[in-house]
Amino acid sequence: MSGRPGIPKSRWLPAYVALYLGFLYLPILLLPIFSFNNAATTSFPLAGFTTKWYESLWGNSAMLTAARNSLVVGICVSLLSTVLGICAARAITRYHFRGQRPATGLIMAPLFLPEIIVAVSLLMIVLQVGLEPSLVTVILGQTIFCIPYSLSVLISGFQGFDRSLEEASLDLGETAFGTLRRITLPVLAPAIISSLLVSFTVSLDEFILAFFLSGTEPTLPVYIWGQLRFAAKMPGVLALGSLMLAFSIILITIAETVRRRSEAKLERARSQP
Helix, strand or coil, rough: CCCCCCHHHHHHHHHHHHHHHHHHHHHHHEEEEEECCCCCCCCCCCEEECCCCCCCCCCCHHHHHHHHHHHHHHHHHHHHCCCCCCCHHHHHHHCCCCCHHHHHHHHHHHHHHHHHHHHHHHHHHHHHHCCCCCCCHHHHHHHHHHHHHHHHHHHHHCCCCCCCHHHHHHHHHCCCCHHHHHHHHHHCCCCCHHHHHHHHHHHHHHHHHHHHHHHCCCCCHHHHHHHCHHHHHHHHHHHHHHHHHHHHHHHHHHHHHHHHHHHHHHHHHHHCC
């Protein structure tokens, strides 16, 4: 059915978008609401307002250890995925070689493969080569998973890069490494910063790979999963989840702001004679 005649279909679009966003984000908004509830049960009406669940987090040594693990993993993953993403993005945008499309598809494959299949496969490889699950294996696994996100951001940065700047630098006698350090990387800095922030955010929130590869060194998502077995610890989990949600939103907002500003600068530079 196409709807009643005379009513444009576009009028239904705002209602559809509102319902979609409500279905997607309203359950997430309940997380911080219940984290301030002065009761262990998650039900309406709220028993009262309290911040004791947040205060209790700072004395939780297991949670702080998991937070430190997530921070170490996130920093390492963001650095590795961004460095590898720079190399891949430069090769994809600057050169044409046989097998370019299959190679690009292979790099982007972790975005489309079932994550649990990737995690089990990586665990089998780790055990076969004689490694023990640890933060190192988590870093390696999440780097593979985060490279496609980094590559997506960096490709747009390389596509908007004016190659004449590099050519001018080389013509003036600068070396290839000096051109990379003084010209290419500074111009691509906004895309690089966005890649670092996005990769860190994805690593911070990633659970399945960390669950299979962390061993006895859990990250924050794995720690939260373990706490869900105990009903009495649910309020603390809600408080911790609210903090992670706020932190992720801040990082994504900063990354998007940096990306948009860099695009605006490139557009202004192109429009100038």
